Amino acid sequence: MSIILESDFYNRDCLEVAPELVGKILVHRLTDGQILRLRITETEAYRGEEDKACHASKGRTKRTELLYGDSGVIYIYLCYGMHWLMNVVTGTNGTAQGVLFRAGYDKNGPARLTKYLKIDGGENGKKIFGGDVWVEDDGERPAIKTAPRVGIDYAGEYWKNKEWRFIAEYGGEK
DNA sequence: TTAGTGATATCC
């Protein structure tokens, strides 16, 4: 029995949401009805304008607009011209927080994850419940370890060294 | 280690 995570889950600080998303199942229902599921094994928190690694630190722009909106909104970003990175907006409105889905079981890397789930910019701005993309909790609670975030050298030592990356220590099933 | 790729932001 799986429970779909809804508004209450996402409407909290990203540092609470990010570790809890680890071990959950990300689901995408395609237009042809096919269901793709993937267990989340790694997430990262991006916490508002003060976090230099967060896109919102540059201020409110067309792109980061979504981060300032409702929690539970899917924020998808095209990186390096070919990789879709998926985030979900967390926290109360206006705090510009988000959680990046960094990896899934057997799928290391944020772009591999979206590629596997066939998620692209078309899902950007949609809600992560009540639509074609959602996260389920099947009760699994893997052990979690933390680590510094990656790929954000530009953010400076202070933010770079924050342990806001959450990784499942997996032995679990798919 | 390096090339590839294109949207976005920033600077004319």
Place this chain on the structure above:
DNA sequence: GATATCACTAAA
């Protein structure tokens, strides 16, 4: 309009 930058991956 032009350029610099980027939360990456695959191939070597």
